[in-house]
Amino acid sequence: MQKIVIFLLLFISLDTMGQQVSMREVFKQMPDSIFVYLTENNRLDFIDFIDSRMNAEVTNTLGGKSRMLQLTDRFLSVRLNEASAVSMKLLPVSEPVDSASHIICMVRTFGKDIQESVVSFYTLKWKPLNAADYIQWPTSQMYVATLTDEADTLTLESVGKLDAPANEEQKEYPKMSITFNWNDVFVNNN
Numbered sequence: 478m479q480k481i482v483i484f485l486l487l488f489i490s491l492d493t494m495g496q497q498v499s500m501r502e503v504f505k506q507m508p509d510s511i512f513v514y515l516t517e518n519n520r521l522d523f524i525d526f527i528d529s530r531m532n533a534e535v536t537n538t539l540g541g542k543s544r545m546l547q548l549t550d551r552f553l554s555v556r557l558n559e560a561s562a563v564s565m566k567l568l569p570v571s572e573p574v575d576s577a578s579h580i581i582c583m584v585r586t587f588g589k590d591i592q593e594s595v596v597s598f599y600t601l602k603w604k605p606l607n608a609a610d611y612i613q614w615p616t617s618q619m620y621v622a623t624l625t626d627e628a629d630t631l632t633l634e635s636v637g638k639l640d641a642p643a644n645e646e647q648k649e650y651p652k653m654s655i656t657f658n659w660n661d662v663f664v665n666n667n
Contacts, residue, residue: 498579498601500553500567508603514538514557523555524548552626562586564624568659575600582611582631584622591636594622612663614655629659 514537523545526533533545546554551567567579574580581599586592598606619636633655657663
């Protein structure tokens with residue numbers, strides 16, 4: 478009987494350990510096709526540099542410099558080049574997605590003077606998910622999206638107008654900021 482109890486406790490602890498996921502592991506397993514700038518060795522170097530409290534900068538596949546700005550258990554931020562940045566966050570889901578209790582939210586931001594973001598979602602096995610299933614955002618403007626390590630939120634700030642209206646009838650959109658809170662989907666509580 479004692480052997481059965483020990484076996485069950487071991488099985489439960491192994492199953493619980495399998496449920497825990499870290500951004501570190503997700504980043505290591507990311508296919509090279511997601512960031513063509515970074516090879517697997519670049520990603521591993523980033524992690525080693527961060528762990529050693531060194532400047533986490535690598536030479537990317539295009540010969541430029543990429544820098545990891547932050548890596549925590551559930552969050553990552555990388556500056557790919559001077560006009561491109563990526564942040565990722567592990568978000569919990571109440572119903573397993575691809576047999577996992579988390580999904581990946583990725584924000585890619587492009588541009589120098591005028592920036593725009595693209596928000597994508599993936600399973601932990603890096604299968605793309607339909608973004609519209611996880612967030613509904615206004616499509617009338619361009620936005621810069623921001624994820625943070627501190628909260629399970631996504632903030633959208635409108636870029637505003639690129640040029641002055643061509644005529645008086647053309648609508649001007651005011652700048653705005655919207656914060657979405659995560660609850661299996663991003664919900665605008667404003």
